[in-house]
Amino acid sequence: MNQSRREFIKKAAALSAASCVGIQLPFVLSNAEAADQGASWHRGSCRLCGVGCRLELGVKNGQPIALRGVPEARTNFGYLCMKGMNFWKCMRHPDRLTKPLYRAKKTDKFQEISWEKAIDIAADKFAEAHKSGGGAAVAYYGSGQALTEETYLFQKIMRGGLQSNNVEGNPRLCMASAVGGYQTSFGADEPIGGYADIEKAHCFFIIGSNTAEAHPVLFRRIMRRKLDNPDTVKVINVDPRISQTSRIADKHLQFKPGTDLTLLNGMAHVICQEKLYDEEFISKYAAFHKGTEKVSLAEYRAQLAAYTPEEVARVCGGGFTPDDVRVVARWFAQSKGTVSLWTMGLNQRKQGVFANNLVHNLHILTGQLLKDGADSLSLTGQPNACGGVREAGGLCHILPGHRPIENDKMRGQVEAAWGLPAGRIPNGGGLHTMAMFQALNEGKIKALWINCTNPAQSLPNLSKYEAGFKREDNFIVCTDIFPTLTTQCANLVLPTAFHFEKTGVYGCTERRSQLTKKAIDAPGQAKPEVWIAREWAKKLAEKLADPLIAQCVKAFDGLEEGYALPKAIWDEYSQKITAGRDSDLRGATYAVLETMADGAQWPAPTEAHAKTGGTVKKFVKGRDPLADAATTNGDSPYQFYTPGHDDHKLWIWLRDQAQPEEIPDAEYPFYLSTGRIVDHWHTMTMTGRIPELLRANPYAYVEINPKDAGRMGIGPGDMIEVKSRRGRNLLPAKVIDGPLEGMVFVYWHDQHPDRLINKVTIDAVDAASKEPEFKICAAQIKRVSGPQALTPYLV
Amino acid sequence: MKRRDTLSLILGAALATWLAAPGAAWATAGRWFSPIRRNRLRPPGAVAEAQFLARCIRCGRCLEVCPYHAIVMLDIRHALHAGTPLIAVENIPCYLCMKCVAVCPTGSLRPIGQKETRMGLAVIDHYSCLAWRGDTLCRTCYDKCPFANVAIRLEQLRPVIDEGACVGCGLCVNACPITVAEDGGKAINIEPVYAGNAA
Numbered sequence: 001m002n003q004s005r006r007e008f009i010k011k012a013a014a015l016s017a018a019s020c021v022g023i024q025l026p027f028v029l030s031n032a033e034a035a036d037q038g039a040s041w042h043r044g045s046c047r048l049c050g051v052g053c054r055l056e057l058g059v060k061n062g063q064p065i066a067l068r069g070v071p072e073a074r075t076n077f078g079y080l081c082m083k084g085m086n087f088w089k090c091m092r093h094p095d096r097l098t099k100p101l102y103r104a105k106k107t108d109k110f111q112e113i114s115w116e117k118a119i120d121i122a123a124d125k126f127a128e129a130h131k132s133g134g135g136a137a138v139a140y141y142g143s144g145q146a147l148t149e150e151t152y153l154f155q156k157i158m159r160g161g162l163q164s165n166n167v168e169g170n171p172r173l174c175m176a177s178a179v180g181g182y183q184t185s186f187g188a189d190e191p192i193g194g195y196a197d198i199e200k201a202h203c204f205f206i207i208g209s210n211t212a213e214a215h216p217v218l219f220r221r222i223m224r225r226k227l228d229n230p231d232t233v234k235v236i237n238v239d240p241r242i243s244q245t246s247r248i249a250d251k252h253l254q255f256k257p258g259t260d261l262t263l264l265n266g267m268a269h270v271i272c273q274e275k276l277y278d279e280e281f282i283s284k285y286a287a288f289h290k291g292t293e294k295v296s297l298a299e300y301r302a303q304l305a306a307y308t309p310e311e312v313a314r315v316c317g318g319g320f321t322p323d324d325v326r327v328v329a330r331w332f333a334q335s336k337g338t339v340s341l342w343t344m345g346l347n348q349r350k351q352g353v354f355a356n357n358l359v360h361n362l363h364i365l366t367g368q369l370l371k372d373g374a375d376s377l378s379l380t381g382q383p384n385a386c387g388g389v390r391e392a393g394g395l396c397h398i399l400p401g402h403r404p405i406e407n408d409k410m411r412g413q414v415e416a417a418w419g420l421p422a423g424r425i426p427n428g429g430g431l432h433t434m435a436m437f438q439a440l441n442e443g444k445i446k447a448l449w450i451n452c453t454n455p456a457q458s459l460p461n462l463s464k465y466e467a468g469f470k471r472e473d474n475f476i477v478c479t480d481i482f483p484t485l486t487t488q489c490a491n492l493v494l495p496t497a498f499h500f501e502k503t504g505v506y507g508c509t510e511r512r513s514q515l516t517k518k519a520i521d522a523p524g525q526a527k528p529e530v531w532i533a534r535e536w537a538k539k540l541a542e543k544l545a546d547p548l549i550a551q552c553v554k555a556f557d558g559l560e561e562g563y564a565l566p567k568a569i570w571d572e573y574s575q576k577i578t579a580g581r582d583s584d585l586r587g588a589t590y591a592v593l594e595t596m597a598d599g600a601q602w603p604a605p606t607e608a609h610a611k612t613g614g615t616v617k618k619f620v621k622g623r624d625p626l627a628d629a630a631t632t633n634g635d636s637p638y639q640f641y642t643p644g645h646d647d648h649k650l651w652i653w654l655r656d657q658a659q660p661e662e663i664p665d666a667e668y669p670f671y672l673s674t675g676r677i678v679d680h681w682h683t684m685t686m687t688g689r690i691p692e693l694l695r696a697n698p699y700a701y702v703e704i705n706p707k708d709a710g711r712m713g714i715g716p717g718d719m720i721e722v723k724s725r726r727g728r729n730l731l732p733a734k735v736i737d738g739p740l741e742g743m744v745f746v747y748w749h750d751q752h753p754d755r756l757i758n759k760v761t762i763d764a765v766d767a768a769s770k771e772p773e774f775k776i777c778a779a780q781i782k783r784v785s786g787p788q789a790l791t792p793y794l795v
Numbered sequence: 796m797k798r799r800d801t802l803s804l805i806l807g808a809a810l811a812t813w814l815a816a817p818g819a820a821w822a823t824a825g826r827w828f829s830p831i832r833r834n835r836l837r838p839p840g841a842v843a844e845a846q847f848l849a850r851c852i853r854c855g856r857c858l859e860v861c862p863y864h865a866i867v868m869l870d871i872r873h874a875l876h877a878g879t880p881l882i883a884v885e886n887i888p889c890y891l892c893m894k895c896v897a898v899c900p901t902g903s904l905r906p907i908g909q910k911e912t913r914m915g916l917a918v919i920d921h922y923s924c925l926a927w928r929g930d931t932l933c934r935t936c937y938d939k940c941p942f943a944n945v946a947i948r949l950e951q952l953r954p955v956i957d958e959g960a961c962v963g964c965g966l967c968v969n970a971c972p973i974t975v976a977e978d979g980g981k982a983i984n985i986e987p988v989y990a991g992n993a994a
Contacts (some may be wrong), residue, residue: 067930082972086930220952227951247944434878678938692972696935716941717862717890787862787892 039065043597045506046084047145047499048681051218052508053074053084054598057500057519064088064500064520072597074613075195075508081216081393082693083681087499088332091520095482095794097495098524105472106491114776115525119532122449122492124473126162129446130544135164135426139436139448142169143453144389147504148513149569150529151388152577153553154451157537159393160243160418161549165430166406170453171385172433172771173460177347178378179390180674180769181356185364185651186580187644189390189402192618193339193375194601196512198222200373203335204235205328207260207359208345208775212244213678215343215379220416222341223248234331238263239345241673241703241739251328254740256317256658257671257776261351264276264358266312267329269304271365274326276333278367285638286364287647290654304653312537319740324486329512335365336703337373343381344675348774352766357653364650370638372622380509381682387507390572391583395431400573401581405430417576419551432770434459434763440468441564447475453530454683454775456485457751460772461726461763479529482685485751489657496529497522503566503591504530513588514599518562529560530569578602580644582626582755588614626688660776661764662720664742668724668778670708671743674757675775680749688751688794700750700757702731704781708742709735710750717787722746724779732790733783743779752793805871812919830873831987834968836882838866839889839912840905844990851903853878855893865889882914884965885979889914891941891964895986909941915963915985917947917956923975924982926953936967936983954983963987 039058046053052074058066067088068638083516101110113121129137130251140158142151142794146169155167182189198204198221211219226233226248237249246252255263271277288295290303309322332338340363346355361375368374380386393400403410411425431439437459439445459465469476469489478490501522507513522528534553543549553746555572559565567590574585587610601614603626609615615624621637622628630641632648640648665672679693687693702720714720714733722729722744731746731754739745746757762777829844838857841847857880858866865887866880882889891912896904917936925933929953937954940947944961946960946968963985971981 081930082925082931082933082935085925086972221931223952244938247949679935696939696970696972715892717892786894787890789863789887 019604038625040561041068042517042519043070044500044519045383045514046080047087047383047686048083049215050144050382050385050509051215052383052506052510052512052514053080053217054514055080055084057088059519060398062520064091065343070318070597074598075510076217076513079217079220082679084217084685086690086692087686089691090482090686091498091500092523093482093689094528095689097481097493098526098711099197099495101493103491106489110493110752116525118492118494119539120537122477122494123543124537125491126447126449126536127540127543128575129475130162133444133446135162135166136429136444138162138164138168139431139439139445139447140168140451141166141433141436141453141455142389142394142450142451143172144169144174144380144385146384146388146452146529147502148384148392148449148507148567148573149504149566150390150533151384151394152573153530153533153556153569155393155400156418156451157533157540157549157552159399159425160415160420161537161540161546161552163424163426165396165426165428166432166436167394167435168340168396168433169389170433170455171382171389171457172395173348173458173774174344174381174771175347175378175385175390176395176769176771177349177356178231178765180353180766181360182378183644184353185357185360186642186655187629187648187651188618188642190386190511190583191375191377192370193377194512194616195221196616197339197373197377198225198336199334201225201337201339202233202329202373203338203361204233205238205332205338205340205359206236206245206249207238207340207342208355209341209343209379210239210243210245210246210339210353210675211343211379214381214676215792216678218379219245222601228567234335236328236331240671241745242737251324253316253324253328254319256319256740257673257743258349258351258663259316259657260346261355261358261655262307262312262315262657263325264306264355264362265307265655266309266325267332268358268361268365270309270326270329271333271362272304274330276330277365281367282365284636284642285633285650287649287651288654289651293326293613295654300652300654303656310429317349317740332362332368335368337370337371338363338366340375343379345775347771348455349771349776350766350773351658352762352771353768354655354658357655360650360651364652369650370616370617372518377509383508384506386509386511387505387513393509396432399425401577402583403581411704414577417572420548424548434765434770434772437465437468440471440474441465442468443471443473445474446714447477449477449479450486450490451479452484454484454685456489457683457756457758459763460758460761460774462756462758463727465651479532482689483528484683484685485795488795494532495524495526496532499524501526502528502530502561503563507572511583511601511604511618513585513593515590515593517594528566530563530565534565542699582618584626587611649728661762661773661775662778664778668780669742670779670781671740672722672724672760672777672779673739673745673775674748674761675745677747677749680747682749684749684751684794688749688792692728699745699752699790700731700755701734702729702781703734703736703745705739705741705743706735706737709733712781712783714783714784718783719785719786719788721782722757722760723782724760724762724777724778726762729757729760730784744779749791751795800937812885818993830876831871833984834884834965835987836889836914836963836965836985836987837990838880838882838886838892838904839891839897839914839962840899840907841904841914842903847879847903848875851879851902852930854900856898856900857904860894862892862894863887863890866895870937882965883944883979884968884985886969886979888965888969890966903961909962912962912964913989914965915987915989916958917961917963917967917983918986919954919956919983920975925973933972935970935972937948939966939970941966963989976992
């Protein structure tokens with residue numbers, strides 16, 4: 001950049017001219033000021049993470065102007081994080097999709113078409129695919145951000161209409177292992193307690209979760225609890241990376257990625273050795289299992305014998321001492337109430353279900369369950385992964401209402417509720433997410449509907465699955481609000497209404513269902529997904545000449561899509577489908593939910609119970625109406641009434657250390673882990689369009705331990721190549737005492753092709769949950785150049 | 796561009812500036828006064844402002860070497876100060892790569908390390924900071940601080956500056972989501988409190 005005198009004078013002159021134009025900088029209106037300006041406030045849930053914060057959208061002249069928290073809500077007590085307070089700014093963003101777009105070939109340019117034509121094309125292509133290959137040739141890939149009504153309706157049309165169990169959703173990439181863990185350990189999905197335990201807990205065990213950044217508002221509750229009781233409340237953080245969450249920890253145990261199974265078994269070993277377990281609780285409510293056989297406590301202890309604290313410290317990489325393991329195990333077992341919290345660190349693993357089991361083991365052993373202040377609480381990352389996908393049948397192996405697909409009786413119940421003949425819903429045959437995209441690669445799926453998610457960025461080992469997205473012999477429909485990497489692979493892009501532009505229910509981490517009502521109109525021609533799905537099903541029925549497809553949406557015909565349609569869908573789902581199930585939502589009608597500051601936790605069989613907030617503790621007599629009615633466990637205070645475990649007990653699993661798919665070697669010497677940062681959310685399609693959030697974190701970087709950086713001559717901001725056997729990235733370095741030595745960390749929000757870390761991650765999956773191992777793979781890093789000025793990138 | 800065109804552009808620009816701010820232009824625009832003020836800082840290691848003008852030879856090396864284009868050169872509106880380097884932290888902050896201090900031929904930027912840098916001091920405006928107002932759980936400045944938990948720490952969820960450790964790099968200013976003034980002022984700003992100190 002050597003400049004001559006002449007160039008300098010030119011530049012100076014140009015600058016002088018620019019200064020005359022006078023640029024006004026934006027001024028941020030505070031909530032209080034917005035309220036004073038005559039805004040109307042509309043209550044709903046936050047659109048982003050799974051905490052389920054309640055907030056109010058300020059609307060003036062039909063336009064959103066602000067968001068504020070709801071102080072009475074039991075999820076957030078009025079607090080919001082930066083993402084939550086600012087997401088209204090993307091609602092009227094000029095990038096919003098407002099017209100249906102179509103192209104026959106994926107290499108063509110999109111043409112704007114009418115809704116009528118768009119629905120016709122979508123129905124035509126799905127009908128064509130169905131004629132050629134039946135249910136196996138069509139697929140729906142949904143989202144933990146879709147409203148429950150949307151997921152429910154789509155899976156109803158797919159299963160009941162097109163007779164396909166190819167119904168999946170992005171929660172497969174996020175909490176499928178938690179589902180597997182809850183089902184195998186407790187015999188029933190979803191946590192027993194909830195957030196209310198935080199204020200009563202005396203020990204927090206946070207493992208594989210950066211709650212401070214991923215769930216900031218929930219972290220505030222944990223932090224408040226710790227700060228108010230610095231001596232009596234202990235916080236244990238277990239993570240290979242020191243994160244913002246570690247800041248409040250009394251003890252942070254850093255272990256080599258993948259060795260946490262050893263650590264958890266080691267804690268169980270100490271608990272058994274020092275007799276810290278709750279003998280009465282175990283004898284009454286617990287059973288020990290190894291594989292398919294039942295074993296005894298003695299056999300369990302014998303298996304744990306190898307996991308001495310000394311051995312654990314060695315296997316985990318020497319980041320802590322054997323005494324640390326003992327102390328942590330004692331805190332966990334002896335506190336008046338221990339709450340465990342985890343997210344992707346345990347779930348996104350080849351051993352995800354096992355890791356979940358081992359956490360539950362500790363709770364069952366010590367009896368740190370079912371009482372106030374004690375719970376094994378898996379946090380979710382999306383606002384409706386629990387409510388919509390886990391409960392309403394959004395995964396290939398489950399029908400709505402926590403019904404396993406392979407159970408004939410369960411399928412019969414759903415068929416009867418839908419007015420379909422017995423045998424209409426196929427027994428299994430659905431593909432889980434990674435198999436679905438593999439089938440797309442192989443040309444087996446001819447028509448795919450992607451709703452409200454961005455798999456072209458969020459799948460692991462992306463380059464491998466790009467082939468399927470690009471094939472010209474399949475047809476991809478995308479329903480979304482913004483252009484994404486996925487809409488770039490679509491044939492048909494349908495613009496949808498955003499949150500607060502439609503009505504529906506979100507179910508958050510703690511089994512709580514909360515309603516968001518329409519407050520403003522969607523821009524342009526954008527439509528709610530429920531309308532799109534209904535119209536599409538009607539057309540499909542015509543094209544395939546199958547009245548049973550029309551039967552799936554008959555009850556919803558002609559209803560207004562802003563409120564009446566979702567309400568009718570919710571009524572059918574809650575009244576007919578959840579009746580008699582553990583996720584009983586019959587009391588949580590729109591009428592009840594509309595009156596509440598937050599929402600109801602299921603089981604909520606009656607309106608009176610729902611109005612109190614529902615069930616805070618599952619399985620506990622006097623608190624859970626279903627437990628009151630149950631007699632599965634005699635006259636004991638806890639009734640494990642779900643059919644998951646035939647002995648109605650909690651199962652402690654013998655799970656040995658098992659390795660991740662890829663372990664660093666001489667060629668790829670680093671562990672690579674991926675995760676999140678506080679100001680962005682998932683694929684950044686929303687948060688990247690909010691200037692305040694984007695300027696704080698304009699692009700991804702790679703975190704490198706100072707020792708590794710020193711050894712490799714890497715300085716802050718240097719450009720680093722991160723490469724695995726599958727792909728490479730080029731990212732600036734952040735040298736920080738965060739990741740363990742020999743480990744690097746990259747956050748996955750960035751859309752730029754050079755910084756798309758999922759090109760590097762591995763697509764190995766957990767054998768049981770089929771969840772991919774985003775969190776661990778082997779990589780090499782190399783300094784490419786000094787710092788470079790980078791610009792943010794959005795599709 | 797021909798030499799003639801260039802000169803006429805300069806003349807035109809000067810005239811436009813004059814017309815845009817009639818009367819008070821000479822006195823208020825700071826043509827003869829130091830441009831250093833809130834969020835307008837000299838690069839790391841700068842000698843006291845009183846000496847800077849005399850020492851800096853306007854060679855532009857610091858700005859050439861800055862990989863982030865954070866350092867800009869002042870233009871002719873700044874008269875005596877034209878050609879000297881400046882960092883407008885709310886546009887592009889200093890990432891403390893310390894490349895500029897290594898190339899300065901005159902010692903206007905003294906060869907110092909990251910931690911000894913004192914470009915200024917971050918000051919939080921408690922009336923507009925989201926965390927201090929209690930509006931929301933913002934801790935953007937804390938997250939972006941290169942000396943997190945040292946220069947900025949959180950007390951009861953609110954950011955607090957340690958005067959002894961803040962280097963004034965402006966990463967926090969740049970990231971702050973709140974813009975309170977038309978000149979780009981944020982809820983956290985860097986005040987050049989050390990600019991007057993003797994070298």
